Amino acid sequence: MKITFCGAAGEVTGSQHLIESGNLRILLDCGLFQGRRSESRIKNQQFLHKPARLDAVILSHAHTDHCGNLPSLYGEGFRGPIFCTPATADIAAVMLEDSAKIQAEDATHLNKRRAHGEPLVEPLYTRDEARATVRLFETIPYDTWRQIFPTLRIRFREAGHILGSAITELEFQEGGETRRVVFTGDLGRRSMPLLRDPQLVNGCDVLITESTYGNRVHPPADDIRDDLERLLKEAVERSGRVIIPAFSLGRTQQLVYFLNELTNAGRIPRIPVFVDSPLSKRLTDVFREHPGVFDSEVQHTLRTDKDPFDFPGLTYIATPEESMQLNRRPGAFVVIAASGMCESGRVLHHLKHGVENPNNTIAIMGFQAEHTLGRRIRDRQPFLKIYDREYRLNARVEVLEGLSAHADVHDLKWFFEHMGQTTGIGQAFLVHGEPDSLAGLGQVLREYCDEEPIVPQRGQSFTV
């Protein structure tokens, strides 16, 4: 068996790994590279293998850095099946449609600013290619072995990272022997809202594991409800706004679910809540269609509250006009809008109209990358540049920790320990991490492995 690491190797985006066994060529994930525009574009366009010669793709989950480049694969002639869980198929369909729209908008924007004589920028892929890709999805429910080829069967297990996310177990038949491969995809944390905990799986010959927080420990996650209760009560007292930048996939649904719980428990005053993102609305609809994959706490809520993503006072905003009306709205209210790091999207308008008022609160959640507006707000910089103007930051800034969707080093250790105690781990490969995390996790992992763990670089192949 040969494994080639085509992305998320020594970095966190562009997840893509090729496994060749006998005549089979299987691709794990096909994510979009994100980062510096020109460099990412080349990596997204130029595959390190021949897409038309692949037999199948296995998709771990619907985050863009794992599924976002599938339409390019289609564009290069791939027509095989893409295996994933039912929830992943539905979420990825929404994400790819949105991604195609962004590609088109980006190309239009760049072409407007194009210098004389420069070639036209084409979108990475079109909406039609995104839709054709979605038609290749073949779903397999969790915990079910499926013989997808005579020499390969696979099973998805709960990864607890986002709705539909899966750990994939692959069992290849090679010369009368079974070779077992486990691909973690992105692993979630234990005890996260909405999602079930990651499932433990037995050891394997080859482990491909994510390492995002391989050297970090997360703070506990249980006090967000208390924080939200306090923020909303203060907002009502001061007649101020609470602006919450949040990713459309996952974070927004978690927030709405918490607010729904607080409302059910009578813990928060009546305050209008707006979710201002068409993408968030579409994704929340997908969440509603998959109640079976929520955790037991949600199952319990569903017995008395048939829609945990709706409560009195909540409005999902669709049109830009309704969104703009909020700028003039008096009194206290909450607005949840994308993007999560304040780099784009409608949240920018809400910040522009809200940061200078000391009665308002900006609630920053989760990781904020360097050089983003979200990071500058988190660091409470006195002036913020939004679009082309500087604004004074007078609003209060609250940082709510504990909702990270990635396992920390304790979670990962718990996961590996079980593998080590069952059949053990032969060879491990560490992907999807910054250099420090990869090195940190390598130290943890070596205890459970027969061979020294490897941190592959992009384009490197290994025979195992």
Ligand SMILES: [Zn+2]
């Ligand atoms: Zn992810």
